[in-house]
Amino acid sequence: EMDYDRNKALLLELQRAAGTGNDRCADCGDPDPEWASYKLGIFICLNCSGIHRNLPEISRVKSLRLDFWESNLIEFMRNHGNLWAKAKYEAKVPPYYYIPRSRDCMVLKQQWIRAKYERGEFLDTRVCQDPCSAGSREGCLWKLGKGRRQFQKRQFLLSAREGVMKYYNKESKGPKAIISIETLNAMFQVEKIGHSHGLQITYITDGQTRNLFVYHESGKEIVDWFNAIRAARYHYLRTTFPNVPEPELIPRITRNFVKEGYMEKTGPKQKEAFKVRWFCLDSQERSLMYFKNPLDAFAQGQVFIGRRDEGYEVRDDLPEKVWVKKKKPMITLVTPVREFVFICENDRKQREWMDALNGVITQL
Secondary structure, X not given: OHHHHHHHHHHHHHHHOOOOOOOEOOOOOOEOOOEEEOOOOEEEOHHHHHHHHOOOOOOOEEEOOOOOOOHHHHHHHHHOOHHHHHHHHOOOOXXXXXXXXXXXXXXXXXXXXXXXXXXXXXXXXXXOOOHHHHOEEXXXXXXXXXXXXXXXXXXXXXXXOOOEEEEEOOOOOOOOEEEEOOOOEEEEOHHHHOOOOOEEEEEEEOOEEEEEEEEOOOHHHHHHHHHHHHHHHHHHHHHHOOOOOXXXXXXXXXXXXXXXXXXXXXXXXOOOOOEEEEEEEEOOOOEEEEEOOOOOOEOOEEEEOOOHHHOOEEEOOOOOOOOOOOOOOEEEEEOOOOEEEEEOOOHHHHHHHHHHHHHHHHOO
16 A cells, blocks of 8 residues: 555656656657556557557556556656656657647557557668658559549559659559648648548649648558658758758648638638538648538638738628628628638637638738
């Protein structure tokens, strides 16, 4: 009994100890981790502990508060810890490799944990791949076909050296599309695509954003594709902007939409009926795109969002001459050209959208 309480107190002290990195999950950075791997000597969050549980040869987990900790395990934890593990297992993470945070999807976290501890991909002894060779990949992905009806297996080819990504139909002799790495982006979209390995690839063609929705049965394979696209993008950015410092380049490799979801919108005369549309806000491109359906290849339209000093503003009321039957929360997006009126489902959604739009307006 005494040992149990004393060891628990020692363990919680270790978790909070300054200069150890133990106050955040070793794998996703979530604050105040309540679990630990006593085989690796690291403190981790509940979600990451579930992934470690599936790797019994490498990791064994216990709860800091609910399980009994023997004195020798406490000693082991004291001699190791999160900063020690980071120095060992993350010694050579390439700059383009995506390190997941706690809010990221499960497959990214699973593969990050496996890459670190199971495959030892970032140990000091490993030779770092150069981004040009890392940004080259070939293989099949399941791609959502026309009319959003079904996924079909398609051959994809990525070449950082040529600066393109291509994909092929069974029927076509040449590539169905040649995508420039300059405008290529990839983001995980698990819920939208309805697959735990769902990836959305976007690029610009003829001045329009084009969406491709893909997945692979293997979690490792889809995360390898994602990081290969990031390596190709990194190589492109390094070459195109040689003087831009690394910390500024990294966030530009790939990006997620800052907000997505349904709102209703009316037309330019503001007398047209309100129609439900799926909206995506891209802060890097300063673009609010809207689609009839979330899985459409092309947007129906998009609104550029400039800065406040250029005449852009978000309001929670209606323009003077506009009258609406529905008593629902409204948003008016003011641009120098026209005012866009949106209806939100509820107050929370209205607040989220206004915060997201204001975030873009106030960014430099």
